[in-house]
Amino acid sequence: MPLALEDFRRDMEGCSRCSSCKWIPLSQIRSKRFSQVCPSISKFKFHAYSGSGKLNTGLSIIDGRSEFDEAAADIFYKCTMCGGCDVGCKVYRNDIDLTDTFAEARARAVELGHAPIELLMLVENMNAENNVFGEPKDARADWEAETGVELLDANAEQVDILLHVGCRLAYDTALRPEIAAAARILQKTGLKVGTSKTAESCCGFRAYESGFKSELAKFSDDMVNRVKSCGAKMVAVACSDCFGAFNYVYPKNGRALPVPVRHIAEIADEMAGGAGRETAKTAAAVSIRPADAGRGGETRTRKVTYHDPCNLGRKGQDFTGQYEGNKLDRPDEMRRAGQGGRYDEPRRLIESIPGVELVEMERIREYSWCCGAGGGCYESQEEFSLETAKERIEEAIATGADTLVTSCPWCVNNFNLAIEAMETGAIEVVGISQFIEEAFS
Amino acid sequence: MIIPADALADLRAALSAERVADDPHILDSYAAQPFHKVEPGVWVHRPIAVAMPENTEEVIELVKICNKYKLRYKAISTGWGAQGGAGFDNVVQVDLRHMDRILEIDVENRTIVVEPYVTCAQIQAELMPLGLNLHIHGAGSNCSPLASATSHMGMGFSSISMGYAPRNIMGVEWVLPTGDLLQVGSIGSGAGWISPDGPGPSLRGILRGWAGADGGFGIFTKCALKLYPWAGPSEVNVTGTGMDHLDVEIPENNSFHLCVFKDMESYGRALYDLAHAEIGYIQAKVAPGLALAISQFDRFKLTRDNENLRKMVGGFSHQFFICLQGNSTEHFDYQVHVLESIVEKNGGSMLDISQVMGTPPGAMWWMLVRNSLAPAMFRPTGNFYSTLGGDESIASALRQDIEGEKLKEGFIAEGACEDDFGDNAHTLLYENGLFAHTEELLLFDHRNREQGEKLKDLSDTVMREIPEKLLGGGGFSFFAGGYAHDYLGPQMDNYHLWQRRIKTAFDPDDLSDSKYFINSEGAELAEH
Incomplete structure (x- = not known):
């Protein structure tokens, strides 16, 4: 049954204003500088912009104390929907779901016509061209020809793995090496790997997250049909937003894909033997060239830090069902508190590469700082989105790393924009697939 | 409006x-x-x-x-x-969110100067690499130490070694209710943040007293705080986040103990012995029902609903947690030996908390050192209320514990609050001395209208209990605001008359919101 803002009354009333939503978990604070987790309150300062404040705002509206007008919508849209507040809160609370509440508030904003114009345009783009950018749908598979990667046509033949490319990786030419590397890693499995070529559509995540809930049906139906018709036994993604859509949003809305969904980092990690494997095995399994190729016997030390994308990390846990009772009694495994995120797989990959030292930032795993691109902020809150990314770059540079690796093309793009704006050459950003491949080159 | x-x-x-x-x-x-x-x-x-x-x-x-x-x-x-x-x-x-700077850390003189929106966790993280620590008040490390030291109460798990928050003040910058600026302590005479009482004006008692004015007496914009030694690592290695999932290794010369006694008498004697021995870095009683409820909620529910388990857990009522920290192995070993002697002398036991509650000792140790426990009080039911307590001699505090339990049992029987086995007195020692803090904690859900209604007279009930039962302190009924002062004042040397005069002198138009302090106009008592 579809939920509405009123269904989250207990969540909104339950906030005790302890402000745990503003900080990384207290037990993990290692410095004042990097102690905050919420980009929204960090930027806009008034309490209304915190996780707690948004709950207060929602309650004020359903209590009839204030109208759901554009000012209210502005509070809900100046948020990357990263879920950092949820993790901070759920260290202590079983019974409050912040981002789920915000999602319903955004849906109400859409109903009332208060969504930002940029997000309306995004939905128009999706409906017209099947992608968030409004680029021609016929150009969706151009990356294959441009990179020389040849994958099977899943529209025409049966495949084992359907690679869902996603809008950012399909159209962003700067990310060609990332999607090409991901595809080549999949081909190393020896299985039949295909894509839907120009028939592929957006996963629908951006629209859903922006409050256009009804848009999900079209995109999810299309995806389910394509998966079924190509006979894939697995859907592979290299984008964490697509991962979050397929693994959490679809099943939450009763539209689960009929096969497992795996991120490229998970697949590569498994190919390399998963936890407890030996370093050399990674090289043999996922690299295009052997580990010692081109090295001339020298060991080069590269300091790398890893950024956890929200939808692969804290929001990356599998959907475990909608709890119907009093959430004070909700079992731990049914809380979305970041416990099921894919944190170890990319780290194992990075650490197992010879000559690479993984140095961690202070805010990692479920209490990672967001890249700023999510929640429709990349499209509608440009300055906020960029500042959020800059904050992460500063944290990455503080580790002494020369490379920032991440597993989401949206994060890569936003970080690169931040680096450009900061005019710093201190660090470069690389997607996980490209990094694995290049590391052995 | x-x-x-x-x-x-x-x-x-x-x-x-x-x-x-x-x-x-x-x-x-x-x-x-x-x-x-x-x-x-x-x-x-x-x-x-x-x-x-x-x-x-x-x-x-x-x-x-x-x-x-x-x-x-x-x-x-x-x-x-x-x-x-x-x-x-x-x-x-x-x-005051924009005012969030640490202005100065004086390692040699062990002081720090902060603005209002710096939190205890932020400060502690910065201090530990310097071999220093700060007192974290009961509200937890998510909160401002300036707010506590200048405006609200001030006890905490670290009170046994680091005192009461206002006693750690080394100077305050105070915007008076009229907008004039006053620098309290040596900073007021240009001598730096070295003393709260001069050279320069000494108004610590005026600016906050025991309970604090809760924002009803101007605005405090800077504060210097006394710091304490930290004989642990620069950074504690912690993995995990949730209350149930923390993994921490207790560092060298540090330890965590759960000391349990058979009855109130032996527990009280042990507290006196502990105070006389002058050992301990962190110490508090956290009643077993509450400890289970906030850290192992499933186990709490299981225990609550099983009569035999309830009885068993009831056997752990007279207890305290204590963390020891030594500046050297010898210093640490000495404290462990003394603690063991105190427990043995009073017929108590030292138990492994991981076997009693399922919480690893390292996790509990770190939650107490960082004081990341406070927001967990909202976990079991969504809200809690603190009542019938104060800062008294150990014996008087324990007497309040007993009365508090009776009061609470009544509320539980009425369904006004959660059945957490009744015993919930939170008791700790101050400054390795004979003074103790105690309060009775009630778990309830403010979303439950019935509970809210039943608890609305709680402060008034407590207010009446204090003189009736000859208990000391104000039992936290001060939270009720001005009329509580007018009720309690005549029974406590008419302090309210003096406090009102002071408020009026500093704030003639009563503009610094005095709902939770004392207003300048007079009693609203008749209404209550």
């Missing part, structure tokens, strides 16, 4: 338009304060504006504008609780 246009314009001119809001949604986010709220429900008064100054000069300007237009004002920093919100209809909420 809306702010007069001229006043709003003046505030925006003084601060900037971006840092002064009158949008109802933003205002309401400051009006949702369900914790320690005397009336049922979530909402306190909606402020007429929210202003966010960036520095002391802006605070002064802001307060003068409020005086000019006869508007009340109320400062808030990290605060959670109704006392942080507006107590009346015409209040400008002063959000």
Whole structure:
């Protein structure tokens, strides 16, 4: 049954204003500088912009104390929907779901016509061209020809793995090496790997997250049909937003894909033997060239830090069902508190590469700082989105790393924009697939 | 009620338009304060504006504008609780979030100067690499130590070695209710932040007293605090986040113990022995029902609903947690030996908490050192209330514990609060001495209207119990505001008359929101 803002009354009333939503978990604070987790309150300062404040705002509206007008919508849209507040809160609370509440508030904003114009345009783009950018749908598979990667046509033949490319990786030419590397890693499995070529559509995540809930049906139906018709036994993604859509949003809305969904980092990690494997095995399994190729016997030390994308990390846990009772009694495994995120797989990959030292930032795993691109902020809150990314770059540079690796093309793009704006050459950003491949080159 | 246009314009001119809001949604986010709220429900008064100054000069300007237009004002920093919100209809909420700097750390003299929005966790993280630590008050490390030291109570798990928050003050910068600036302590005579009592004005008692004015007596913009040694690593290696999932290795020369005694008498004697022995870094009783409820909620429910398990857990009522820290192995070994002797002498036992509660000792140790436990009080039911307690001699505090339990049993029987096995007195020692803090904690859900209604007279009930049963202190009924002072004052040397005169002298128009302090006009007692 579809939920509405009123269904989250207990969540909104339950906030005790302890402000745990503003900080990384207290037990993990290692410095004042990097102690905050919420980009929204960090930027806009008034309490209304915190996780707690948004709950207060929602309650004020359903209590009839204030109208759901554009000012209210502005509070809900100046948020990357990263879920950092949820993790901070759920260290202590079983019974409050912040981002789920915000999602319903955004849906109400859409109903009332208060969504930002940029997000309306995004939905128009999706409906017209099947992608968030409004680029021609016929150009969706151009990356294959441009990179020389040849994958099977899943529209025409049966495949084992359907690679869902996603809008950012399909159209962003700067990310060609990332999607090409991901595809080549999949081909190393020896299985039949295909894509839907120009028939592929957006996963629908951006629209859903922006409050256009009804848009999900079209995109999810299309995806389910394509998966079924190509006979894939697995859907592979290299984008964490697509991962979050397929693994959490679809099943939450009763539209689960009929096969497992795996991120490229998970697949590569498994190919390399998963936890407890030996370093050399990674090289043999996922690299295009052997580990010692081109090295001339020298060991080069590269300091790398890893950024956890929200939808692969804290929001990356599998959907475990909608709890119907009093959430004070909700079992731990049914809380979305970041416990099921894919944190170890990319780290194992990075650490197992010879000559690479993984140095961690202070805010990692479920209490990672967001890249700023999510929640429709990349499209509608440009300055906020960029500042959020800059904050992460500063944290990455503080580790002494020369490379920032991440597993989401949206994060890569936003970080690169931040680096450009900061005019710093201190660090470069690389997607996980490209990094694995290049590391052995 | 809306702010007069001229006043709003003046505030925006003084601060900037971006840092002064009158949008109802933003205002309401400051009006949702369900914790320690005397009336049922979530909402306190909606402020007429929210202003966010960036520095002391802006605070002064802001307060003068409020005086000019006869508007009340109320400062808030990290605060959670109704006392942080507006107590009346015409209040400008002063959000100090922009004032979040650590201004100075003096390692040699062990002092730190901070602004209002710096939290204890942030400070502790910066201090540990310097071999220093700070007292973290009961509200937890998510909160401002300035707010506690200047304005609200001040006990904490570290009180046994680091005292009561206001006693750690080494100087205060205070914007008086009229907008004048006063520097309290040696800073007031240009001698730096080295002493709270001079050379220069010494007004520590005036500016806050025992309970604090809760924002009803001007705005504190800077504060110097005394620091304490930390004989642990620069950074504690912690993995995991949730209460149930923390993994921490207790560092060398540090330890965590759970000491259990068979009855109140032997427990009390052990507390006296502990105080005389002058050992311990962190210490508190956290009643077993509460400890289970906040850290192992499933086990708590299982125990609550099983008569035999309840009885078994009831056997752990007379206990305390204690963390020892030695500056050397010898110092540490000495403390362990002394603690073992105290427990043995009083017929107690030292238990492994991982076997009793399932919580690893390292996790519990770190949660106490960092004081990351406080928000967990909301976990079992959504809210709690603290009542019938105070700072008294150990014997008097334990007597309050007994009365508190009786009072609480009544509320549990009525269904006014959660059945957490009744025993919930939270008791700790101060400064390796014979003074103790105690309070009775009630778990309830403010979303449950029935519970809210049944608890609304709690403060009044406690207020009456104190003189009737000849208990010391105010039993936290001060949270009820002015009329509680008028009730308790005549029984406590008429302190309320003096306090009211002081408030009137400093704040003749009663503009610094005194809902949770004392107003300058007089009693509202008749209404209650």
